Structure formats: structure tokens, C-alpha cells
Amino acid sequence: MNRxxxxxxxxxxLALATVPGLAQAQADYPxxxxxxxxxxxxxxxxxxxxxxxxxxxxxxxxxxVVVENKAGAGGTVGLxxxxxxxxxxxxxxxxxxxxxxxxxxxxxxxxxxxxxNFTPIRLVASIPTVIxxxxxxxxxxxxxxxxxxxxxxxxxxxxxxxxxxxxxxxGTYFQKVAGIKYTxxxxxxxxxALPDVISGRASFFMASIESAxxxxxxxxLRALAVTSLKRSPHWPDVPTVAESGYPGFEAITWFGxxxxxxxxxxxxxxxxxxxxxxxxxxxxxxxxxGKVDVGPAAFAALIKSDAEKWAVVVxxxxxxx
Amino acid sequence: MHDVLSHLALGFSxxxxxxxxxxxxxxxxxxxxIGVLPGVGPLVTIAMLLPITFGLDPVSSLIMxxxxxxxxxxxxxxxxxxxxxxxxxxxxxxxxDGYQMARQGRAGPxxxxxxxxxxxxxxxxxxxxxxxxxxxGQWALEFGAAEYFSLMVxxxxxxxxLAHGDLVKSxxxxxxxLMFGLVGTDVTSGMPRFSFGIAELLDGIGFTVVAVGLFxxxxxVQNLAQTEKVEVFSKDVKDLMPTWADIKASTWPALRGTxxxxxxxxxxxxxxxxxxxxxxxxxxxxxxxPSRFGHGxxxxxxxxxxxxxxxxxxxxxxxxxxxxxxxAVMALVxxxxxxxxxxxxxxxxTSRPELFWGLxxxxxxxxxxxxxxxxxxxxxxxxxxxxPYRWLFPAIIVFATIGNYSLNNxxxxxxxxxxxxxxxxxxxxxxxxxxxxILGYVLGPMLEENLRRALLMNEGSFSVFVSRPISxxxxxxxxxxxxxxxxxxxxxGRERATEDGDAG
Numbered sequence: 001m002n003r004x005x006x007x008x009x010x011x012x013x014l015a016l017a018t019v020p021g022l023a024q025a026q027a028d029y030p031x032x033x034x035x036x037x038x039x040x041x042x043x044x045x046x047x048x049x050x051x052x053x054x055x056x057x058x059x060x061x062x063x064x065v066v067v068e069n070k071a072g073a074g075g076t077v078g079l080x081x082x083x084x085x086x087x088x089x090x091x092x093x094x095x096x097x098x099x100x101x102x103x104x105x106x107x108x109x110x111x112x113x114x115x116x117n118f119t120p121i122r123l124v125a126s127i128p129t130v131i132x133x134x135x136x137x138x139x140x141x142x143x144x145x146x147x148x149x150x151x152x153x154x155x156x157x158x159x160x161x162x163x164x165x166x167x168x169x170x171g172t173y174f175q176k177v178a179g180i181k182y183t184x185x186x187x188x189x190x191x192x193a194l195p196d197v198i199s200g201r202a203s204f205f206m207a208s209i210e211s212a213x214x215x216x217x218x219x220x221l222r223a224l225a226v227t228s229l230k231r232s233p234h235w236p237d238v239p240t241v242a243e244s245g246y247p248g249f250e251a252i253t254w255f256g257x258x259x260x261x262x263x264x265x266x267x268x269x270x271x272x273x274x275x276x277x278x279x280x281x282x283x284x285x286x287x288x289x290g291k292v293d294v295g296p297a298a299f300a301a302l303i304k305s306d307a308e309k310w311a312v313v314v315x316x317x318x319x320x321x
Numbered sequence: 322m323h324d325v326l327s328h329l330a331l332g333f334s335x336x337x338x339x340x341x342x343x344x345x346x347x348x349x350x351x352x353x354x355i356g357v358l359p360g361v362g363p364l365v366t367i368a369m370l371l372p373i374t375f376g377l378d379p380v381s382s383l384i385m386x387x388x389x390x391x392x393x394x395x396x397x398x399x400x401x402x403x404x405x406x407x408x409x410x411x412x413x414x415x416x417x418d419g420y421q422m423a424r425q426g427r428a429g430p431x432x433x434x435x436x437x438x439x440x441x442x443x444x445x446x447x448x449x450x451x452x453x454x455x456x457x458g459q460w461a462l463e464f465g466a467a468e469y470f471s472l473m474v475x476x477x478x479x480x481x482x483l484a485h486g487d488l489v490k491s492x493x494x495x496x497x498x499l500m501f502g503l504v505g506t507d508v509t510s511g512m513p514r515f516s517f518g519i520a521e522l523l524d525g526i527g528f529t530v531v532a533v534g535l536f537x538x539x540x541x542v543q544n545l546a547q548t549e550k551v552e553v554f555s556k557d558v559k560d561l562m563p564t565w566a567d568i569k570a571s572t573w574p575a576l577r578g579t580x581x582x583x584x585x586x587x588x589x590x591x592x593x594x595x596x597x598x599x600x601x602x603x604x605x606x607x608x609x610x611p612s613r614f615g616h617g618x619x620x621x622x623x624x625x626x627x628x629x630x631x632x633x634x635x636x637x638x639x640x641x642x643x644x645x646x647x648x649a650v651m652a653l654v655x656x657x658x659x660x661x662x663x664x665x666x667x668x669x670x671t672s673r674p675e676l677f678w679g680l681x682x683x684x685x686x687x688x689x690x691x692x693x694x695x696x697x698x699x700x701x702x703x704x705x706x707x708x709p710y711r712w713l714f715p716a717i718i719v720f721a722t723i724g725n726y727s728l729n730n731x732x733x734x735x736x737x738x739x740x741x742x743x744x745x746x747x748x749x750x751x752x753x754x755x756x757x758x759i760l761g762y763v764l765g766p767m768l769e770e771n772l773r774r775a776l777l778m779n780e781g782s783f784s785v786f787v788s789r790p791i792s793x794x795x796x797x798x799x800x801x802x803x804x805x806x807x808x809x810x811x812x813x814g815r816e817r818a819t820e821d822g823d824a825g
Contacts, residue, residue, distance in 0.1 A: 041649065041729070042368030048656055051371070070730045073523035077731070080520065106511075109518055157778055163511030185777055188508050188770070191589055191652060194645045201465045201778065214644030214659055218666020287660060320511040 029089055029267055033064035037093040039078025041071040045210060049255055050094045052287055053124055056278040065092075074164075075099045076110065083112035087262035089271070092121070095258045097166050101306035105314040106164045114303060119263045122275045123256040123294035123302070128228035129170045130209045130238070132221040134200040142225045142244045145204060149180035156182040159193045159202035164319055167206040170227055170251035173313045177246050197221065208253050209234060227251040233290045254292075254306075256299050272296055325452055332678030336686050341384050341679065344377070348385035349687045352392015353694055357400055363393040365727075367653050379661040380676050384683040386657060390650050391443065391633040391684070395691050398435040398626055402428060403705055404717045406537045406724070411629035413532040414597045417756060418614060418621030420540070425617050429561035429703040434619055435626040436695040437563075438575035442627035443688035445576075446583045446634040451681050455667065457587045457635070458642035464588055466775035467785045471795035472591075473768040476599060477761070478799040491757040494748070498761025501526055502769075509773045521733035528594060530734050531762060533721050534741020535748075535755040541714050542746045561700050563619075571623035574604045578624035582631030587638045589647040594763050596632040597625035602760075615754065634684055641665050641677060 036054050040046040047069060054065040070078035075098060082093035100114040112118075131142065139145045149156050160168040163186045175181055185202055187193035190211035197205040198220045205212070205221075209232055215221040216235075223238045229250050231240055241249040257275055259268065272295055278284055285291050294302065313319070335341060355366050367386055374382035397412035402419035415435060422431040449457065464472075477495070504515045505525030516522035563571070578600035585596035604620045605611050614621050637654075639645045644665040646652035658665055663673060670677045708716075725734045745755055779785040787793050 042365050044649075044652075045656075047368060048371065051368075068730060071524075072729055072731060073520040077520050077729075111520065162508070163506075183777065185774060186508055186511070187774075191646045194643070195462050195589060196465055196778075198643065198645075199462045199465070210659075214655065214665050217664040218644055218668055220643065220666060 029270060030063055032090060033066050034089070035085075035091045036065050036067050037078045037082050037091065038067055038069050039071060039075035039082075039093065039095075039099065040069065042069050045208070046075075046094055046096065046255065049125055049288070052284060053094075053257070053275065053278055056281060056284055057274060060278070060281075061274060074103070076103055076107065076112075079103075080111045082258070082260055083117035085260050087119070087260040087264075089259065089263050089267035091260060092271070093118075093258050094124070094255060095120075096255045097253050097306060098164070100258075100303045102164060102166070102169065102310050102314070104307060105311040106319055114307065115300075117261050118258045119261055119268055120296055120299035120303060121257045121259055121268055122272050122279075122296065123254055123292045123299050124275070124279065125255045125288050126228075126290075126292045126294075127208050127210065127253045127255075128226040128232055129167050129206050129251055129253065130212050130216075130226050130232075130235075131204060131206050131224045131241070132197065132212050132216060133204045133224060134198055135220055135222055136200050137203070137222065139204070139224065140222075142239070142241065145224060146178050146180055148203075149178075149182050153181045154183055156203040157185050157201075158182045159185050159187060159197055159205040161190045161193060161207050161211070162186050162188065164314075166251060166253045167208065169310050169313050169319070171206045172317050172319065173251065173309075174241070174246075174249070176313075176316070177249055254302065256294070258299075268296060328674060328678045329451060329682060331674060332680075332682030333685075335380060335675050335679030336384065336682035341381055341683065342686065344381045344385040345388050345683050345687050346690055348388020349392035349395075349690050350694065352389040352394075353396040353691065355389070356393035356396020356398075358396075363390045364650050364653070366393075367650060371653060371657055374657055375660060379658065379663055379673075380679045382657060382661070383654065383676065383680055384687075386654050387637070387680060387683065388687045390654075391630060391687065392691060394626075394630045394633045395436060395439050395695055397629075398439070398622075399432060399702055400720075402431045402435065402622070403702055404537065404713070404720070405540050406533060406717055406721055411594055411597050411632070412626070413528070413536070413594060413759065414601045414625040414756075415622055415629075416532075416536050417601070418616070418618045420536075421615070421617035422619065422622065423703075427617065428705075429699050430563035430567050430619065431622050432699045432702055433561075433563050433696065434567060434571050434623050436692060436699070437568075438571060438578065438623040438627040439630040440688050440692045441575050442579040442582060442631040443634060443684060443691075445579045446586070446631035447681060447684040447688070449583045449631075450634060450638060450684070451678075454638050454677075454681075455642050455670065458638050458667075461587045461589060461639050462643065463791060465789070466771040466778060467789050467792040468795070469588075469591075470768060470771040470775055471786060471792040471799070473764050473771065475795045475799045475802075476595070476602075476764050477768070478802050487752075490751075490753050494753050494755070494757040495761035498758035498763075499765035501531065501758070502762045502765035508770050509777065519733070521729075521731055525766070526737055527725075527728060527734060528763065529728060530725055530738045531741050532759060533725060534738040535745040535758065537717060537721050538738065538742025539745025539749055539755070541717060542742060543749050544710065545714070561703055567619050570619050574600075574620040574624035575627040577603060577607075578627030579631045582628030583635045585628070586632030586635030586647070589639045589643075589645045591647075591767075594759075595767075596628040598760055598763065600624040600628035601756075615756070637680065641669055641680075642667055 036050060038047050038050045050067055054067055057063050057065050070081050079093060079095060079099045082091055085091035103110050104114055133139050158171050160171055162168065168186065190207045193205055194215060196202045198215060209226065212221060213234065216223050223235055225239055225241045225244055226232050227241050227250060229240065229242055231238065279291060336345065351366065352363065355363060366389055394411060398415045400406045401412040401416035402423050405416050405420035419431045422428065504522055506513050506523050513523055581600045582596045585591050601621055601624055604624045605614045608620065636647045636651050639647050640651040640655055644655065646655045655665060721738065722735055725738045728734055748755055775785055786796060
């Protein structure tokens with residue numbers, strides 16, 4: 001290519017988009033629609049989260065980021081499609097804890113390698129699990145629950161939104177940390193579990209904070225603890241598990257944008273920067289339950305450390321998906 | 322009582338404001354459109370429109386989203402009747418008799434009865450929501466694993482009468498359906514079953530995929546097998562509007578369908594198709610001549626259409642009064658409300674009366690709009706059945722393929738649908754009805770899941786099924802039905818058994 005034209009193009013891009021010193025590949029990027037794989041059906045939490053991010057990218061930058069819902073097998077079908085796509089920056093995927101850090105230890109034949117096949121770009125949301133009980137439950141604190149579980153080993157019923165979900169693994173992990181035992185009752189999702197939890201047929205329930213928000217705020221459920229290291233901005237009065245006598249206890253569901261392995265570094269850096277800007281926008285921040293600031297390197301480290309943590313829980317308890 | 326009326330007055334003042342009326346119209350219009358178009362369902366539409374609704378005020382956005390949802394129930398029946406392709410999951414049952422009516426040149430009456438039944442059901446279930454919303458919500462909370470299990474048992478026992486003719490064949494079909502239902506990840510243990518290492522099968526086989534294959538694709542193959550048959554369904558479209566006899570025959574089925582749909586819609590653990598299936602089975606059970614079903618019985622259109630529209634409206638009860646979404650669409654609506662800062666729950670009726678009652682009133686407005694939209698279209702749609710087979714059949718296959726692919730953007734679903742089509746053709750040759758298969762397929766997984774959960778939660782003791790009153794009642798009814806059917810059949814053969822079953 002003619003060097004002068006390239007320089008002119010770069011200069012023009014610099015002037016127009018005020019993007020500092022970029023390689024040519026990135027100056028043109030994106031020159032066609034970007035496919036954004038959401039590995040879950042339209043309308044789920046992952047889908048809504050993804051659309052908040054893509055809508056903002058499209059409206060502020062004039063990009064054409066197109067959501068493609070490719071659901072199946074707990075998200076692994078969509079992740080696999082992303083892993084096998086051309087690493088040119090025109091395929092992105094919204095990955096989450098279960099796809100990259102849990103699937104490797106629970107699925108016998110995972111078609112992709114979470115570390116080797118992906119380039120992590122930026123974490124979008126980090127959502128704690130919450131431990132809730134019926135409003136009529138005798139348990140007022142996490143200590144009450146632990147005491148009851150100690151007195152009656154295996155009798156308490158622990159409802160979860162499904163096998164090998166973050167909530168299930170968190171609950172299983174907590175048994176070991178607190179030295180207690182209870183019976184796991186898996187459901188097909190949060191909505192299916194809620195009637196049993198609200199009515200008290202199940203002793204307690206763990207789920208992502210979003211899904212339990214409405215019934216807790218309306219007084220049908222009581223939140224005992226959240227599993228993040230810091231208290232949730234939603235419920236500043238609900239203590240963390242860590243501060244309830246189990247220091248360091250942390251279990252979160254994170255969501256982050258990733259690309260196929262081998263995506264050019266310059267494009268990864270650009271996407272990282274633009275997504276970070278999107279997350280900074282006050283209206284987006286308001287919807288995302290607190291801001292996270294985790295770029296490519298820290299995201300990769302998180303995938304690895306969570307994978308190690310959950311692999312131990314899965315192995316010790318023989319959990320399957 | 323007086324309270325409800327004054328609340329409804331408030332609701333109508335909200336729903337009839339020019340802005341909300343416009344959003345209601347937009348919602349039901351979009352709903353009808355996407356209901357008719359295969360491949361675009363209310364779920365995808367609402368997911369795509371969701372970001373736009375953040376700019377609206379909550380009442381308007383809720384009225385519009387709700388309109389899309391129940392509008393799609395109206396539109397879904399159109400393709401089911403005309404081309405045997407259920408536009409929505411809940412209209413799969415309508416296809417059974419509705420399509421046969423269309424083939425006999427009675428597409429007009431079928432479409433009109435579907436619209437009228439939906440309308441009646443919409444109005445009645447709105448009254449249910451208005452007067453008994455919170456009560457029904459609390460009742461739904463009583464349903465645990467044991468209750469759901471016993472309810473499914475009752476459903477399966479009812480299904481024994483779904484058979485035309487051969488009881489053994491229909492039981493075998495129920496079993497095949499149960500086996501299809503086993504495919505996928507087991508909810509209780511997390512074990513993959515019959516997935517053969519194929520990731521797409523881990524979630525099981527989709528309902529629409531099976532229904533479209535067994536009904537639409539198989540029907541076409543069957544028709545192609547007959548070489549010198551007529552080119553169109555029927556030389557002339559007989560009457561466009563239902564006769565007085567049609568209306569009379571549909572009235573009670575529509576009302577019974579409404580009752581079933583309203584009850585099932587309020588239960589978060591029941592999938593959408595169960596309400597319309599149950600309504601269909603009930604009509605067949607009550608009919609003087611059950612053999613008409615499957616060959617264009619108008620009751621087979623009226624009852625399930627009423628049931629699915631009633632359920633679509635009462636789905637809002639657990640969503641709004643408990644914050645528990647009964648379906649994926651309701652989960653979206655719930656999410657939209659939460660993002661607007663509204664907390665659905667028992668207090669929503671008192672804390673945001675304009676929202677709850679505005680929505681309830683908009684149901685009435687929306688249903689009237691839908692009737693006005695749909696009835697004049699009947700003539701237009703009915704003429705579509707005059708399209709020659711050589712155009713219609715490829716079109717149906719194309720739409721079915723697009724529809725199945727777009728569910729998950731998965732080619733696997735298209736292959737599975739083709740497979741189900743081949744299977745449906747084989748079943749037709751063997752004179753086996755696909756309806757019991759679908760029933761086993763829908764109820765089986767729910768039956769298993771709830772049985773195992775009930776046992777898990779009660780230390781393996783079966784006593785829970787009889788110690789809980791609602792469960793005991795369901796099991797009692799099942800037992801009586803079964804006894805009424807089995808005992809005389811041992812003595813006098815099955816012909817008499819069906820009659821006795823009616824009495825019991």
C-alpha cells in the first residue's frame with residue numbers, strides 16, 4: 001500500500017476520532033459489522049448485559065456491533081463458536097465464570113480450551129451470590145443458619161438455580177469452609193426455585209443478586225449475606241460472608257468480553273479502551289450494579305484463579321454438569 | 322368489590338390516555354405481526370425492544386410489552402391453522418384440528434373462532450387478574466414439587482383418553498414422547514443423558530422443533546405421497562365467518578379453556594403448552610364423539626386458543642404480585658420493571674396502583690383492539706389456502722426451517738426437525754397419532770423433575786404426595802379416572818369404557 005495514503009488515513013483518523021498513535025490495522029477498525037456472540041437466549045441476564053454494552057458502543061462510536069444469540073449447553077456452544085472464529089477482531093463473545101472457569105472441570109468433553117483459545121479483553125460486571133431465606137424463616141443471620149446446619153447435619157435444604165452453577169459451587173464450598181452439611185436441591189433456574197424458597201419449603205437459597213432483588217425488596221425473602229469481599233451497593237446493610245466469620249470467602253459471577261485467541265494486540269487494546277469508556281458512562285454504571293475495572297491481564301488472571309478454586313470444589317464433591 | 326371497581330376506573334383512565342392507547346395498539350399490532358411470522362417470537366421481539374423501553378415511562382412500556390406478548394398468542398394461531406406451523410409454542414395444539422378445518426375449506430370459521438375464543442378468554446382472565454390476582458398468587462405459592470408431580474400424573478391419566486382408537490398405540494406414543502423428553506442434562510444430578518457427546522443436545526430437544534417436524538413436515542411428506550390429489554386445500558373457501566352452530570359448539574369449550582388457562586397461567590412451574598394441551602384433552606374427554614378430534618373439530622380450536630390467551634394474561638399474576646416470572650418472556654418484563662426501579666411483589670398493587678390497574682385495563686383495551694384487527698383479516702388469510710400446493714409446500718418448509726434455525730441460531734435444530742418429520746411420516750403410516758407423543762414429551766420431564774425433587778426434599782419418603790392436601794386431591798382424581806377407565810374395560814372392552822369415563 002502507498003505509504004503516503006496510509007499516513008493520510010492515519011492522520012485523518014487521528015483528527016476525526018482523536019485516537020492517538022495507532023497501527024494501520026487498528027485505524028481501519030472496525031470497517032465492517034462486529035459479531036457479538038451471546039451464548040444464552042435473548043432476554044436472559046447475559047443477553048441484557050450484552051445489549052447494554054453493545055448499544056452504547058454503537059450509539060457513541062457509530063460502530064455496528066450485532067448481537068448474535070447462540071445458546072446451548074450452558075453457554076459452551078456459543079463459546080465454542082467464538083473459539084473457532086477468525087481472530088480478526090470481528091468476533092467477540094460475552095463469556096462468564098461458568099464458561100471459562102467452571103466448564104473445564106465439570107464437562108467431560110469441552111470443545112475449547114478456556115486459556116489457549118481466547119483473548120480476554122475486559123470484565124464488564126462482577127456479581128456476588130446472595131444467601132436468602134424466606135421472610136418467615138427462623139434464621140435471622142448467617143450464624144443462625146450455620147448453627148442449625150451443625151445441629152441437624154444434612155437436614156437443611158439448600159436450593160440452587162442448577163447443577164454446577166456458581167451458586168451451587170458457592171454453597172458446596174461454604175459447607176467445607178463452615179464445617180457443615182446440608183442437602184442440595186437443584187432447580188432449572190431461579191424462577192423455578194423461588195416459590196419453594198418464599199414459602200419456606202427450601203431452607204435457604206443461593207442465587208445471583210439480580211435474580212433475588214425483587215422478592216427481597218418486596219419483603220418476601222430476607223438476605224443473610226453476600227459472597228463478595230465488599231458489601232453490595234444494592235444492600236449496604238447486608239453483611240458479607242467474609243465479615244460474618246469466614247475471612248477471605250469470596251465467590252462471584254463475572255461477565256467479560258473476550259475474543260478468539262490470536263486477535264491482534266492493537267485491536268484488543270482498542271476494544272479494551274472503548275469498553276472501559278462504555279462502563280464509565282453514568283447511565284451504564286447505574287445499570288451494571290457497581291463498576292469493575294479489570295483489563296486484559298487481570299481478566300486472564302481471574303479466569304485462571306477461579307478455575308483453580310472451582311476445580312477443587314468440583315473434584316472433592318463429584319459435581320457434574 | 323367497590324375497591325376493585327374504583328381501581329379499575331383508575332386503570333382505564335391510565336390505559337385510555339392517548340399515549341398509552343397508542344402504545345397498546347403498537348404492542349398488539351407488533352404482537353400479531355410477529356405471531357404470524359414464523360421465526361420471530363415475542364421473546365426475541367421484546368428482547369430487542371427492551372433498550373428502547375427504558376426511555377418510556379414504566380406504565381407505557383409495560384402496556385406495550387404485554388400487548389406484544391398476548392398479541393402473539395392471537396397471531397400464532399393463524400399460521401397453525403393455515404399452514405400447520407405453530408407460530409408460537411402454545412398454538413401447537415390449535416394446529417391439530419385447525420389445519421384440518423382449513424383443508425376442508427373452513428379456514429375462515431377456524432380463524433374467526435380462534436380470535437373470538439381468545440377474546441372471550443382475554444376478557445374473563447382479565448377479570449380474574451383484577452379480582453383475584455393476589456389471592457391466586459398466594460395459591461400458586463402453595464404449589465411445590467409434590468403438587469406439581471400429582472398434577473402431571475393427573476394430566477397423563479387424562480391423556481389416556483386422547484387416543485383415537487388404539488389404546489396400546491397411544492400409550493406407546495406417550496412412552497416415545499417420554500423418552501424424547503429424557504434427552505438432555507438431568508436437572509437433579511447434572512448428568513447428560515442420550516446426548517451422544519453432541520453439545521446441542523445437552524439442553525434437550527426443543528418443543529417447537531419436535532412439533533413442527535411431527536405435524537407440519539410430516540403432513541407435507543404425506544401429501545406428496547399422494548400423487549394425483551387436488552392442488553389446493555379445497556376448491557372453494559366455503560364460509561368465511563362461523564355459523565351459528567359453530568359458535569354454539571365453541572362457547573363451552575372456550576369457557577372451559579379459559580378456566581384451565583387462567584389457573585395454569587398463574588402457576589410458575591407449568592410451561593405454556595400444558596394449558597392448551599389440557600384444554601384440548603378435556604374437550605376430547607367431554608365430547609360425545611371424540612373421534613371427530615384430529616379431523617377438524619371446532620372445539621379443538623376454541624378450547625386451546627382460549628386457554629393459551631387466558632394463561633398469557635394470568636402469567637402476569639406471579640410476575641407482578643410475587644416477582645416470580647412464569648416464562649422467559651415474563652422474566653424479561655420483570656427485568657424491564659426492575660430496571661425502571663419498580664419492585665414487583667405483593668405491594669405493587671398498593672405502591673404503584675396506576676401501574677397494576679393500568680396494565681389490567683390495557684388487557685381489555687388490547688383484546689378489543691386485537692379482535693378488531695384480526696376479524697377483518699380472516700377473509701384475507703383464508704384465501705391464502707387457495708395457493709396451490711406446489712407454492713405452498715416449499716414456502717412452509719422454508720418458513721419452518723427459518724423458524725427452527727432462528728430459535729438458537731443452530732443448524733442442529735433444523736436437522737432435528739427434519740428427523741422429527743421423517744418420524745412423523747413413519748408414525749402416520751403406522752396409524753399412530755403424534756398428539757400423545759407431544760404430551761408425554763411435555764409432561765414427562767416435569768413429572769420426573771418434580772418426583773425426584775419431592776423425594777429429595779422429604780428424605781425419600783413417598784408420604785409427601787398424600788400428606789399434602791392439593792397433591793392428594795389430584796392423585797384422588799387420577800385414581801378415580803383410571804379406575805373408571807380400566808375396570809370396565811377389563812370386563813366389557815374399551816368402547817364402553819370411554820362412555821363410563823365421561824360419567825366419572
